[in-house]
Amino acid sequence: MTDPLFREDPYLRETTGYVEAHTPEGGIILDASIFYPTGGGQPGDSGNLIWDTGTLAIATAVKADGDKIALVPAEPAALPPVGAKVIQQLDWERRHRHMRVHTALHLLSVVIPLPVTGGSISAEKGRLDFDMPEAPEDKELLQSQLNELISQDYTVAEDWITDAELDANPGLVKTMSVRPPSGAGRVRLVRIGQGDDQIDLQPCGGTHVARTSEIGSIRIGKIEKKGRQNRRVNIFLND
Structure with missing residues (x-):
């Protein structure tokens, strides 16, 4: 497998690695990667590879066979x-920006404590789809509550539990459409707040900021109807 360095340190911006293989589609597999692969609604990372005789722009990263990345x-080269x-x-x-949006979406699921049916992340905005028959009456109140949580500067950390512990605590899973990855013996949880100040705990494999204040202020955009039971809530970074 590729060692997922982004999980150990999501703030690592540059490191070395060794090329282990090329994929039939022209991808590069390294022994360890700081590039997050597309998954869980979060896009794959982009950047560059530099070696003795060349430089290559990387457009994205994807999951490959055998837990490899x-x-x-970005173009044939x-x-x-x-x-x-x-x-x-x-x-x-x-x-x-992906880290900021992703963490903000966790907080959105605290402000709107309903089952999540889908979601996506980009560098400018994110959205969650909720099992919510009627749209919230006061969007400005939701926005104020979300920004208040952000300003509280909660710590964001990870824990690990076993597959069996997750099965025994189904309430940890907020997403109805995507089952957290299991089968490897343990599942990663993302925790916002600590002890009596904990406000969220849910399985997630993405990258997040270390403290909620790092997100910055958020604007809630359109709340769209997506089917009889679903409402899509869009959020935007203000800078």
Whole structure:
């Protein structure tokens, strides 16, 4: 498998790695990756690879067979050879905005404590779909509550539980459409707040900021009707 360095340290912007293989589609598999692969509604990271004889722009990263991560070139070009040592450089501005939006969506699920039926993240905005027959009456109140949680500067950390512990605590899973990855023996939880100040705990494999204040202020956009039971709530970073 590819060692997912982004999970150990989501703030790591540059590191070295070694090319283990090329995929049939022209992707590059490294022994360890700071590039987050597309998944859970969060886009794959972009950036650059640099080696002795070349530089390659990376458009995204995707999951490959055997728990590996394939880096996808932005355009056809010569690939670093298998065995080569490369420098990985992340498009940090884009990744950090994904982290801010992703963490804000966790807080949105606190402000709207209803089952989540879908979601997506980009560098400018994010959205969650809720099992919510009627739209909220006061969008401005929701926005105020969300920004108040952000301003409280809660810590964001991770815990791990076993598959069996997750099965015994189904209430941890907020998403109706996506089952948290299991089968590896343990599941990653993202915790916002600590002890008596904990406000959220749910399975998630994405990248997040270390403290909620890092998100900055959020604007709630349109609340759209998506079917009889679903409402889509859009949020936007203000900077």
